[in-house]
Structures are given as structure tokens and as C-alpha cells.
Amino acid sequence: MDLTVGPNQFFWEAPVWAAFYRTLAEAPVARVVLGELVCSKRLPYFQQEIPAAIEVLLAAGKEVALTSLALITLKRERKLTADLIGMGLPIEVNDLSALIHIPQGTPFWVGPLINVYNEGTLRWLAGRGATRVCLPPELPLASVATLAAEGARLGVAVEVWGHGRVPLAIAGRCYHARLHDRAKDNCQFVCGEDPDGREVETLDGQPFLAVNGVQTLSGSTASMAHQVEALAEAGVNALRLSPQTGDFGALCRAWAARLAGQMDGAALAALSAAMAPGARLSDGFLTGEAGVAWSADA
Numbered sequence: 001m002d003l004t005v006g007p008n009q010f011f012w013e014a015p016v017w018a019a020f021y022r023t024l025a026e027a028p029v030a031r032v033v034l035g036e037l038v039c040s041k042r043l044p045y046f047q048q049e050i051p052a053a054i055e056v057l058l059a060a061g062k063e064v065a066l067t068s069l070a071l072i073t074l075k076r077e078r079k080l081t082a083d084l085i086g087m088g089l090p091i092e093v094n095d096l097s098a099l100i101h102i103p104q105g106t107p108f109w110v111g112p113l114i115n116v117y118n119e120g121t122l123r124w125l126a127g128r129g130a131t132r133v134c135l136p137p138e139l140p141l142a143s144v145a146t147l148a149a150e151g152a153r154l155g156v157a158v159e160v161w162g163h164g165r166v167p168l169a170i171a172g173r174c175y176h177a178r179l180h181d182r183a184k185d186n187c188q189f190v191c192g193e194d195p196d197g198r199e200v201e202t203l204d205g206q207p208f209l210a211v212n213g214v215q216t217l218s219g220s221t222a223s224m225a226h227q228v229e230a231l232a233e234a235g236v237n238a239l240r241l242s243p244q245t246g247d248f249g250a251l252c253r254a255w256a257a258r259l260a261g262q263m264d265g266a267a268l269a270a271l272s273a274a275m276a277p278g279a280r281l282s283d284g285f286l287t288g289e290a291g292v293a294w295s296a297d298a
Contacts, residue, residue, distance in 0.1 A: 001228070001231065001232055001236055001237060001238055001239060001259055002029075002030040002031075002237070002238050002239075002259070003028070003029040003030055003031075003162070003238060003239055003240075003241060003252065003255055003256060003259070004029065004030065004031045004032070004033070004134070004159055004238045004239070004240045004241070005024060005027075005029050005031070005032045005033065005240070005241050005242075005243065005252070006033050006067075006111070006112075006134070006164070006240045006241070006242045006243070007033045007034065007035055007036070007037040007067040007092070007111075007243075008020070008037075008243040009037055009038055009164075009165070009167065009197075009212055009215065009217070009242060009243070010038075010191070010194075010195050010196060010197065010212055010243070010244075011038075011039070011042045011045075011189060011191045011192040011195070011212075011213065012046070012192070012195055013045070013046075013192070014045055014046040014048070014049050016195075017046045017049055018046070018049040018052065018053065020243065020248065021034070021049075021053040021056065021057065022053075022056055023248065023249045024057065024062070024248075024249070024252070025056045025057055025059070025060035025062070026060070026249065027248075027249050027252035027253065028252060028253060028256035029062065029241070029252050029256075030062065030063060030238065031062055031063035031064065031065070031238075032057050032062050032063070032064055032065075033064075033065045033066070033067050033092050033109070033111070034050055034053055034054065034057075034064060034065070034066055034067065035050065035066045035067040035068075035084075036067070036069065037067050037068075037069065037070050037094060037111075037113075037167075038069075038070060038170070038212060038213055038214060038215045039174075039191075039213045039214055039215075040069055040074070040076065040077045040080060041187070041189070042189070042191075042213075043080070045189075054089070063090075064089055064090075065089055065090040065091065065092045065109050066084050066087055066089050066090070066091055066092065067091075067092045067094055067111060068081050068084065068091060068092065068093050068094050068095055068098040068111075069081065069094065069095055069098075070094045070095055070111075070113045070167070070170045070215070071095060071170045071172075071214070072095045072097050072098065073172070078097075078101075081097075081098050081101050082101040084098075084101070085101055085102060085103075085106075090107055090108055090109050090131075090132075091108045091109070092108070092109040092110065092111045092134075093108055093109070093110055093111060093114060093130075094111035094112075094113040094114060095113070095114075096114060099128065102129065104128065104129065105129050106129050107129050107130075107131045108128075108129050108130055108131070109130065109131065109132040109133070109134075110125055110130050110132065110133040110134065111134055112134045112135065112136050112137055112161055112167060112240070113136075113167055113170070114133075114136075115136060116133055116135055116136060116147065117136065117139070117143070118147075119146065119147065119150040122147055122150050122151060122154065122156065123150070123154065125156075126154040126155070126156045130156055131155070131156060131157065132156065132157040132158075132159065133147075133151065133156055133157070133158055133159065134159040134160070134161070134240050135147060135158060135159065135160055135161070137160075137161035137166045137167070137222055137285055138166075138285045138291060139285065139286070140285065140286060140287070140288045141227075141230060141231075141234060141286050141287065141288070144158075144160055144231070144234050144236065144286070145234035145235065148234050148235035148236050148237075149235055151235075151237075152235055157237040157238065158235070158236055158237050158238075159236070159237060159238040159239065159240050160224065160231055160236050160238075160239055160240065160286075161222055161224070161239075161240050161242070162223070162224045162239030162240050162241055162255065163221065163222065163223050163224070163225075163239070163240075163241045163242060163251070163255065163272060164221060164222060164240075164241060164242025164243070164244060165196070165197060165210055165217040165218050165219075165220075165221055165222070165242065165244075165277065166217060166218035166222045166285075166291070167215065167217060168209070168216045168217060168218060169215070169216040170214055170215055170216075171214050171215075171216070172214070173214065174187055174191075174213050174214050175198075175211040175213065175214070175216075176190045176191040176194070176198065176211060176212075176213050177190060177213075179198070179211075184214075187213075191212060191213040194212070195245050196210075196244050196245055196277035197210035197211060197212040197215075197217050197277065198210060198211050198212070199219055199277075199278055200219065207219045207220075207278060207280065210277070210278075218282065218291065218292070219278060219280065219292075220276075220278065220280040220281060220282040220292055220294075221244075221272065221273075221276035221277065221278070221280065221281055221282070222281075222282050222283060222285070222291075223268075223269060223272050223273075223276075223281040223282070223283060224239060224283060224286065225258065225265045225266075225268040225269040225272055225281070225283075226265040226266075226269065226283065226295050226296060227265075227283055227286055227287075227295070228258055228259065228265065230286075231286075239255070239259075241255060244275070244276075244277060245277075246275045247275070250271075250275075251271070251272065251275060254267075254268050254271050254272075255268065266296070269281060269296060280294075281294050281296075282294050283295050
């Protein structure tokens with residue numbers, strides 16, 4: 001297995017965004033997905049930094065892809081999606097409507113927001129041109145193994161969510177704007193005040209989820225630190241790390257050490273928990289328990 005860094009789910013200032021990807025050029029990851037996944041209104045604030053990031057990552061020997069939006073609704077969003085094909089890089093599809101802009105047979109990647117739950121879906125996507133699929137994070141290990149075997153037969157690389165707050169849903173409404181009594185069209189980019197998402201509690205004060213503009217995320221950070229061997233045995237090709245604040249380069253190096261057998265699951269989990277927003281880890285989706293469950297607590 002190797003490592004993929006998925007698209008940044010959060011709204012960061014352009015200098016912070018650019019510095020993050022310069023750091024990734026030196027990180028022990030095989031590939032990086034760039035672009036805006038959550039809200040098209042954010043894109044103009046860092047769009048000018050994307051070509052330089054592509055250049056530095058390609059020069060460092062990384063595979064690079066560009067993400068589609070997770071929810072394409074507006075005419076300008078359709079145009080932005082159509083323009084991706086002219087960039088000369090693979091597109092990672094996170095909304096199936098993006099496929100209308102990708103010619104039949106053109107290779108593309110599939111992100112974790114596409115519901116690839118069975119072999120039939122995987123076969124259809126492969127026939128359409130998919131060469132790499134990051135499975136939805138909520139799949140149990142038995143399903144991952146089945147899909148990894150089918151991917152190997154089809155020549156499609158299969159990834160599993162390795163680290164990061166899990167993307168659960170995208171909505172038409174902006175939670176951040178509503179929280180601050182602002183209209184979605186006049187949000188003033190308040191989501192930027194929570195660079196790892198804003199945590200949400202239940203009415204009795206228990207940690208629950210996190211919100212990120214129009215996106216709902218897990219409150220905990222999903223981590224496959226204790227599941228590396230099981231995923232390797234299942235035939236998974238790569239683990240996906242989702243960007244967060246802090247020393248992400250150190251996190252990538254720790255994950256690379258874990259894959260190389262130079263670090264055990266407990267050590268990686270301890271480092272990951274110290275850096276995770278909210279300091280809570282989970283791997284319950286993979287192990288078949290509630291998604292929030294953490295195998296180390298068993």
C-alpha cells in the first residue's frame with residue numbers, strides 16, 4: 001500500500017493553502033488531489049495558487065488529480081467542472097454529474113463521496129474509464145475486501161479512507177452561515193473561522209458531528225492506524241489521508257513509517273490523536289461497530 005492525500009475539505013487562506021502543498025512535495029505520499037470539493041464560492045480565493053501547486057508536486061514525482069465539486073448545481077459550477085478536463089490531469093469525480101464532461105474512455109478517479117457499495121457499480125465505473133476508486137468510508141472490512149478483489153480483476157486501484165474527518169453529507173444550505181444569522185449568498189466566508197470544521201454537540205453536551213459550510217463531517221477523526229495489516233491483506237492499494245491543520249507533513253511521515261513496518265498502530269494512533277481536531281479517533285465503520293467506535297477501546 002501507499003498513500004494518497006485527498007482534497008482539502010476546509011476553507012484556508014491562500015498563503016496557508018499554498019504552503020500546505022509545498023510541504024506535501026517533500027512528504028512520502030504517492031499522489032495528491034487538488035481543488036475545491038465543498039463550496040464553489042471558496043475557489044476564487046486560492047484558484048491562482050493551483051498551477052504552482054501542480055508544478056511543484058509533479059516536479060516532486062507525485063501523481064496529481066483535480067477534484068470535482070461534491071454537489072454541482074449552478075451553471076457556473078457546471079462550467080468550472082467542464083473546464084477541469086482541459087487541465088491535462090485526471091479528474092477525481094465526487095459528483096456523478098461530472099461524468100458528462102469526461103469523454104467516454106478518458107481515465108478518471110472516483111472519490112469517496114460516490115456510493116461504490118458493490119461490484120456492479122465498480123464494474124460500471126471501470127467500463128466508463130475509472131482507474132482509481134476511493135471507497136466510501138462507511139464500508140465494513142468484508143465489503144472492502146470484496147471490492148478490492150474486484151478492483152484487482154478490473155485493473156482499478158482501490159483506496160480506503162485512512163485518516164481524517166469523514167465526509168458524511170453535502171446539503172444545499174450552509175450551516176456556518178445559518179449559525180451566524182447570515183444568508184448563504186452573504187456568508188462572508190465564516191467557515192474560514194473553523195479551519196478543521198466546527199464541532200457540534202447534542203442537546204446534552206455530548207460531542208457529535210462537525211460542520212464545514214454546506215458539509216457534514218464526523219466529529220471524530222477516522223484512523224486506520226490499527227487496521228493497516230487487515231487492509232493490506234484485503235488487497236487495498238492505498239490509504240487516503242485528508243488534510244488538516246498542524247504538522248501534516250509529520251503525519252504523512254508517520255503513516256509512511258507505519259506502512260513500512262517501522263511504527264506500530266499504537267504509536268501512530270497516539271501521534272494522530274494528539275494532532276486530531278477534538279483529539280478523538282474512530283474506526284468503527286471498518287470494524288462493523290458504530291462508526292464512532294474506536295478499536296483500541298475494545
